[in-house]
Amino acid sequence: MDRILILGATGNIGGLTSERLAGRGAALRLASSREAGRAALAERFPDAETVQADWYDEASLEAAMQGVNRVFVVTPDFMTDERVVTPNIINAAKAVGSINQIVRLIAIPPGLTEAGLSQAFLDTRCGANLHVIAKPLFDASGLPMTYINVPGWIMFNLPWFLAPEVKANRRLAMPAVTDADRMWISEGDIADVAATILTAPIADHVGKEHVLTAPARYDYHAIARMLGEELGDEVAFADDDGPLRETMGEAFDALMIYFQHETRAYGGVVHGETVAELLGRPQETVRDYINANRELFA
Numbered sequence: 233m234d235r236i237l238i239l240g241a242t243g244n245i246g247g248l249t250s251e252r253l254a255g256r257g258a259a260l261r262l263a264s265s266r267e268a269g270r271a272a273l274a275e276r277f278p279d280a281e282t283v284q285a286d287w288y289d290e291a292s293l294e295a296a297m298q299g300v301n302r303v304f305v306v307t308p309d310f311m312t313d314e315r316v317v318t319p320n321i322i323n324a325a326k327a328v329g330s331i332n333q334i335v336r337l338i339a340i341p342p343g344l345t346e347a348g349l350s351q352a353f354l355d356t357r358c359g360a361n362l363h364v365i366a367k368p369l370f371d372a373s374g375l376p377m378t379y380i381n382v383p384g385w386i387m388f389n390l391p392w393f394l395a396p397e398v399k400a401n402r403r404l405a406m407p408a409v410t411d412a413d414r415m416w417i418s419e420g421d422i423a424d425v426a427a428t429i430l431t432a433p434i435a436d437h438v439g440k441e442h443v444l445t446a447p448a449r450y451d452y453h454a455i456a457r458m459l460g461e462e463l464g465d466e467v468a469f470a471d472d473d474g475p476l477r478e479t480m481g482e483a484f485d486a487l488m489i490y491f492q493h494e495t496r497a498y499g500g501v502v503h504g505e506t507v508a509e510l511l512g513r514p515q516e517t518v519r520d521y522i523n524a525n526r527e528l529f530a
């Protein structure tokens with residue numbers, strides 16, 4: 233049986249994907265850069281191997297990859313230096329020699345490259361600013377790559393950015409300048425796609441980029457309206473940066489710079505039925521998500 237290493241297993245997508253893979257009986261090795269993270273993984277996934285590996289330390293990656301065939305990589309926004317992290321992952325994979333698939337989560341609107349982004353945007357290390365650096369390095373490595381490209385908002389932004397204020401004051405409070413007609417893709421669907429790819433025959437997905445999109449787009453007013461309908465109580469949009477500022481802390485300024493690009497760059501994304509085709513079921517809608525996580529908003 234293939235052994236799958238998850239780099240980013242304590243994170244949102246990495247953790248959910250680990251759950252999905254554990255449910256399929258996959259042989260897992262789950263990584264955290266922190267001892268406490270490794271202990272949390274051991275408790276959450278008692279049947280998995282756990283390992284401490286820091287992607288700024290190539291030797292620790294090489295040790296984590298020993299005996300591994302497939303790797304899933306999710307890097308966090310705002311902090312990752314892809315010019316160091318990605319070459320370290322590539323070098324470690326080449327050194328162990330047993331890796332026959334690397335699956336990498338990216339978020340790149342069609343056609344965007346590093347050359348199309350200003351230094352100020354790249355410096356935010358957020359979203360596409362990470363992935364336009366990592367992807368060409370992986371492409372040039374010759375390693376067997378599969379990309380899961382999510383050029384929209386992951387639905388966990390709803391609880392992260394919006395839910396507390398909706399719950400407390402029935403306000404969808406965000407700076408109006410960050411509004412856009414966005415596609416929303418659920419973290420559950422992304423994890424299911426990742427688990428499907430990581431357990432399918434290697435030849436089915438190596439060399440492919442799966443672009444996950446949504447059939448509808450929603451701006452903040454549409455999301456507020458939908459929340460109101462599902463909660464049975466009016467939810468009003470408010471042009472207010474206070475809650476986002478509080479949630480994001482030191483990352484707030486970088487996020488606001490990032491939004492100057494993101495609010496425009498994803499408008500040209502065309503919907504395809506990739507999620508439904510890969511999963512053999514309809515994809516989760518924003519309305520489904522609100523209802524499944526009702527207690528966060530109600």
Ligand SMILES: NC(=O)c1ccc[n+]([C@@H]2O[C@H](COP(=O)([O-])OP(=O)(O)OC[C@H]3O[C@@H](n4cnc5c(N)ncnc54)[C@H](OP(=O)(O)O)[C@@H]3O)[C@@H](O)[C@H]2O)c1
Pocket residue numbers: 239240241242243244245246263264265266269270285286287288306307308309337338339358359360362382383384385386387389
């Ligand atoms: N928000 C959106 O709408 C959206 C949309 C599309 C794509 N994305 C992309 O989604 C990704 C974020 O996904 P997420 O929320 O699942 O990430 P996350 O929860 O922030 O998880 C990041 C992981 O990175 C690990 N990590 C941090 N430093 C490390 C190090 N030095 N060495 C090894 N591992 C390290 C963390 O584990 P430890 O701390 O335990 O080591 C954690 O498990 C970003 O790439 C973002 O661009 C986001």
